[in-house]
Structure formats: structure tokens, C-alpha cells
Amino acid sequence: MEIFEVVQPGLLTTVQDKGRYGYQRYGVSVSGAMDGYALLVANLLVGNDEGDACLEITVLGPRLSVLDDTVVAVTGADLSPALNDGALPMWKTVRVCSGDTISFGHPKRGCRGYLAVAGGIDVPVVMGSRSTYIRSRLGGLDGRPLLSGDRLRRGKTRAEVSLKRLPPQYIPEYQAENELRVVLGPQDDYFTEKGIHTFLHSEYVISAQADRMGCRLEGPPVEHKAGADIVSDGIPPGAVQVPGDGLPVVLLADRQTTGGYVKIATVSTVDLPKLAQAEVGDRVRFLRVGEEEAHRLLREYDQTIDALRQYIRRSQSDIGQMAGTDDPAI
């Protein structure tokens, strides 16, 4: 069923789900939502499966005509979403009707917003995923960002649509200064002691060369022992590559599957959304954690998600009381 017509596509709006797994050994990048948390929450708020396809909206958002009555949720960066003439509240289930217009204004904080619609954005599944990978023209809408005139379809609604607002503890506040927890390796032994010290005790600035593939940082160069080249190996998400100029590059969703630069550390999974939302000029520091601590952080994240799922399930029974207000976010 058709749900949106694209009036203006915005700067870079793509269809993304949780990513394309199982094909990296053929050279196919994972891609998927840069901010996995924001994607998951947007989907939960409209009754979707957690990894369903949403629109990932980059800095300047699109203008969409709504073609059918449904519910949507906008999460992630605050890019001033609007429903017709009023603000569209974020991190909430919002009812929209055929003929409405969803648009975005001035970006306030963060880089990437997520718009979920009940049933998920329906584009063909390519190698197990609907995610757009622009460089190889895979997935999404013919492997490209949205264009004016595109008509988007939605999938079958999975659950009875439930209307919720999210308690504040589940809504992240994106900061201009971030600490990124890292586990050292796989090639930390390719750096001098001084190099490791520089990496762990300096402030780095997000450069303008930051996209879905990776985030290049500016700051004090990290010293190698003897060059930056290695015999190519795989690249996990959050890998911090340090090429010859000594400036770290954190590799993200659209990273190449393999590469030949040394990798000093890997950013912990739970901190990757911070990078997805970091703006040019924002600052980061790397904090070393052990493998055990990194796994403890993952468990903590899982507990948060479990609590969130339960909250959303519970709140289904409250729909009756909340309906009937004038607030579009019920």
C-alpha cells in the first residue's frame, strides 16, 4: 500500500533497516541504520519488528505527502519535524492521515533522524535486507537516496497499532562532547607506547569527512612503529583505522568489508550511535575498556531494551485512556 509521496527528498534520505548480514565474505558491506538504537525505538513505537526498514534522514529532512491513514514515529536527531503547520513530536507514536504533510526544518541537534511507519517501508529485499547501499546501488529504492516524485509503500501492519509516548529515560541527549569506549586491537601492537598514549589521552574533532562509511577525526597524530600498512584483513563495525597521516578514522555502517590499514581499537557497540549523531566540530575522546567491561555494557544495553519492550507492551492497555486528546501524539 502506498504511504508517502516524496515532495522534496532532503539532503540524503535513504531506506535503512538493521543491515545486510552474511555477505561480507563476498565483499558486500553491511550498511543499515547508522543509529541502531533510534531505528529500534522508532519501530517499536509503531508496532513493527525491531529491525524493520525506516527512512534514515540526514541533517536536512524531506517533505512527504501522506497517502493513507497510519501511525508514524520520528526518533534520532532533532531535525525539527513538522506535521502540516505544527511541530511533530518526536519519540512518540503519531497518527497521520491521508492528505497530511510531514516535513523537516532547521537541524537542531544530531545528524540522523529516523521515520518509522506502521508496517515498515516496503522495498524489495536484496540479500536479506532492505537497506540502501549507495556505492554499489543495492537495496532501498534502486540503491539510491529518495528523489522527488518517489512513491513509497508500506508493509502489512504487524500488530494492532498502539499509541505511546516514550518516558524520558529512553530518549538520548546528543552531546557535542562524547566519550567513546574502545577495546584495543587487533593491531595495537603496531603503535608506539607514545602513539597509544596520544590516542587515549587526546581530544579529537569530527571532521567534515564523515559519512555513512566512516568518520575521519582531526587531532594529534597517532604514532606508528613502522608504517600504517598491513596485509589486508576484515573490518568490524567501529574499527578505528589509523592511516599513514596518523589521524584516526572510525569505520561505520557502509564500511568496506576488508582493508589494509592498521586498526588500533574498536569502538564499543553501545557508543556507535553517538558517532552516528556527531556533528562536524563535535569532540570525542577514547576511553580504554577491557573486553569484559565492553560485554557488560552490551548486557546493560540489552536490559534497557528489554525494559523498553515491556513498557511498550504494558502501555497497549492504556490506549483507551489516552485516545481522544487533541495532541497528535497520543
Place this chain on the structure above:
Amino acid sequence: MIYERPRFLSGGDRALFVEFGDAIDPELNRRVRRLLLAIQEAKLSEVLEAVPTYRSLLVYYEPRRISPEELRAKLKLLTQRTQAGELPEPKVTEVPTVYGGEYGRDLDFVAEHNGLSPEEVVRVHASKAYLIYMLGFIPGFAYLGGMCPRIATPRLPTPRAKISAGSVGIAGDQTGIYPAESPGGWRLIGRTPLELFHPEADPPVLLQMGNYVRFVQITAEEFSRIEEEVAQGTYRAKESPFMREDESGDI
């Protein structure tokens, strides 16, 4: 160098590297492949995906189902058990290629750079089978080993903005095929009509790690015919069992 024992290296909180050495070496590469096949055979449900390269296997796992210590122990055991194991017989995939002219704009440069005639460059390039060490960089791109140093040529100083899919090139002492149209700095010596990456196919790639590639010179007319068959989905790439002499080409 091949390490005496594989090294287990951190890839963050969801992945770990099993590194067998730090060189480009067929035996080292076979060790990587043995572990990949062993993992696939053992159907480890905790392992989500494994990415083989020249010298290591990057193992993505589900940290909610297994601790890294347990996974390391399991992988160690699998490695020990399979170290001398048999691998499937490699196949040689023929890659029909038109050399020179509009198909390979840099053939004359490669010849001149190496003090050879263009015909000799073609003869050397097509004289042996190249081992596929790994796939990476972009979907379907095969890292091939063993090109004769007599035709080695440095990359272009400035990469071209657009290279056609199927272009066959040389970069330093490596040769390779561009699976898709992309920018690139390789010296182009020819072009194949074969499709190296096809998202709807299973597997989605023509060339597979552990097999070999042999370039076979064809004419422009044959190129058009094969291109047509590929477009219609009727073309089957020629494959043959790998023989020792396949690897010993013109030195």
C-alpha cells in the same frame, strides 16, 4: 610469515580475529579457509558471519549466546582439528577478455613500461591461473595472487572517475577485475563481459575464495556475443579442475 599458533585478536565486543600469519601466502590462506569451512560445517549457532582474508578470519559472534573465552576455546579446537584437513578440489574459472584498444586503454603503456610488446603482455597475463585469495573492497572483487612481475605497472597518478564494469587491470604486481562501474586507478589492459556480482544469484559472486581465475583472450565479436548471453542469463562461465601446471605460466 605463518605463525606457529594462530593469534586471537580483538575485533571489539562482537567480533574476533583468528590470525594465522602476516603474509600473502597460499598455505597461510588455506589455513584461513580450513577454519571457515570447519565453522560452516560445525554449524556454530553463536557465529553469525565469518570474513576470510589473506591471513585471518574475522568471526562475528552473538555475545549474548557465548562468551569470548568459550568462543576462543571452540575455535582453537576447530583449528587444531582441521589444520591438515583436505580442502575441496579447486576449480579454474575462465574469464574471457578482450585485450587492448577501447577495452584496455593502458595496454600499450603497460607494454612500454616493461619493455615488452602488447602481444607479449597479453601472452604473459593469460598464461597462468591466478589464485583467488579473498573477496573484498567492493562486492565481487577478487584479490588475485601470482601475477608475473614482468608486467607489473604502477597505478595511475590520478585515478579515473569512471571505469566500466568488467575492466581488467594491473596495479603494481597485482591484477584484478572491476565487478562494477567505479572510479579507480588501475592500469586497464582489457575487459570481460562476465558479471562478477549478481545480487539475485546464490552465491551472488562468480569468483570464490580458493578457486583460480584464468584469463582467455577473445575478440570484440565474441565479447558482444557473450555479453548478450550474460544479459539473457544463458551464459555459463567455463570451469575446469585445477592442475598443477595451471599455475606455472610464462615466467
